[in-house]
Amino acid sequence: KSWMLTDFELGRPLGKGKFGNVYLAREKESHYVVALKVLFKSQIQDAEIEHQVRREVEIQCRLRHPNILRMYGYFHDEKRIYLILEYAKHGALYHLLKQCKRFDEKTAASYVRDLAKALLYCHSKKVIHRDIKPENLLIGHKMELKMADFGWSVHSPSSRRMTLCGTLDYLSPEMVEGKPHNYAVDIWSLGVLCYELLVGMPPFDAIDSHQTYKKIRYVIIKYPAFISEKAKDLMGKLLVVNPEQRMPLANVLQHPWIVENAPEGSHPPANNSHPPAN
Numbered sequence: 001k002s003w004m005l006t007d008f009e010l011g012r013p014l015g016k017g018k019f020g021n022v023y024l025a026r027e028k029e030s031h032y033v034v035a036l037k038v039l040f041k042s043q044i045q046d047a048e049i050e051h052q053v054r055r056e057v058e059i060q061c062r063l064r065h066p067n068i069l070r071m072y073g074y075f076h077d078e079k080r081i082y083l084i085l086e087y088a089k090h091g092a093l094y095h096l097l098k099q100c101k102r103f104d105e106k107t108a109a110s111y112v113r114d115l116a117k118a119l120l121y122c123h124s125k126k127v128i129h130r131d132i133k134p135e136n137l138l139i140g141h142k143m144e145l146k147m148a149d150f151g152w153s154v155h156s157p158s159s160r161r162m163t164l165c166g167t168l169d170y171l172s173p174e175m176v177e178g179k180p181h182n183y184a185v186d187i188w189s190l191g192v193l194c195y196e197l198l199v200g201m202p203p204f205d206a207i208d209s210h211q212t213y214k215k216i217r218y219v220i221i222k223y224p225a226f227i228s229e230k231a232k233d234l235m236g237k238l239l240v241v242n243p244e245q246r247m248p249l250a251n252v253l254q255h256p257w258i259v260e261n262a263p264e265g266s267h268p269p270a271n272n273s274h275p276p277a278n
C-alpha cells in the first residue's frame with residue numbers, strides 16, 4: 001500500500017524537531033491514530049543526511065518489538081518526506097520525569113527493564129547506539145517504554161545543556177575519548193538512564209562539558225542516600241569504564257533490583273507522578 005497525505009487528517013503538533021515536526025494524525029479509513037513526522041527534503045539535502053534518513057528508515061521498518069516505536073511506513077511529495085510512526089499515548093519519558101522530579105524504584109526499574117529488552121533485541125539485529133536519553137524514550141498507553149531514535153532531531157523545548165552534538169551526559173568514556181564504540185555503549189547509557197530516573201538528573205551532570213568529560217572518564221558518581229543498595233549494585237555494574245566488563249543485558253533482566261521491583265508484566269500506574277514518600 002502506498003500512502004499519501006490525503007489519507008490522513010492532521011492533528012496537533014506532538015514535537016518540533018530540527019528537520020521537521022511530528023503531528024498527531026488519523027488515517028481516514030480505519031481511524032487509526034499515528035504520529036506523522038514531516039521531514040523537509042531541502043533541509044535533509046542541505047545537511048547531507050539523506051543516507052542517514054534512508055538508513056534510519058530501513059532499520060526502523062525492520063525492527064518489531066513492543067519496546068521499540070514502530071514505523072508503519074513512509075511516503076513523500078516533492079518537498080517533504082512523511083514517516084508514519086506509532087503514536088505513544090503518554091509522550092516522552094523526559095516530560096514525565098520533569099513533572100515528578102524523580103521516579104520511585106518500581107517505576108524506574110520498569111522502564112530500565114523495558115529498555116534493556118529493547119536493546120537486547122536491537123543488538124540481536126546488529127543495531128547499536130540508538131541514542132538513549134529520556135528525550136528519545138516514549139511511553140505507550142500501557143505505560144510501557146518505547147525507544148524512538150530521534151538521532152539528529154532536537155525536541156523543543158529541551159532545556160538540556162546542549163553541546164554541538166547534543167548533551168554529553170549519556171556518552172560513554174570510549175565515545176568521549178573518540179575511540180571506536182560498539183554495542184557496549186548502550187549498556188553504559190542504560191546505567192546513566194537508571195541513575196537519572198531515580199535521582200532526577202544524570203550522574204555526570206556538571207557546570208560545563210569539561211567537568212562532565214572528567215566525571216565520565218573517571219566515573220565520578222555520587223549516589224544520594226535514598227538510593228537502595230541493590231540499585232547501586234546494578235548501576236555499579238553498568239557504569240564501568242572498560243566496555244568488556246559491563247554487565248551483559250541478559251544479566252540486567254535477572255538482576256535482583258529488576259526482579260524485585262519490576263516483575264514480568266508489571267508496569268507503572270498511568271497516573272503515577274508522585275515522588276517517593278521521603
Ligand SMILES: O=C(Cc1cc(-c2ccc3c(-c4nc5ccccc5[nH]4)n[nH]c3c2)n[nH]1)Nc1cccc(F)c1
Pocket residue numbers: 014015022035037053055056057058060071083085086087088089090091092138148149150153
Ligand atoms: O524521527 C524519528 C523518531 C521520531 C519519533 C518521533 C515521535 C515524537 C513524538 C511522538 C508521540 C507523542 N505522543 C505524545 C503524547 C503526548 C504528548 C506528546 C506526544 N508525542 N508519539 N509518537 C511519537 C513519535 N519523532 N521522531 N525517526 C526517524 C527519523 C528519520 C528517519 C527515520 F526512519 C526515523
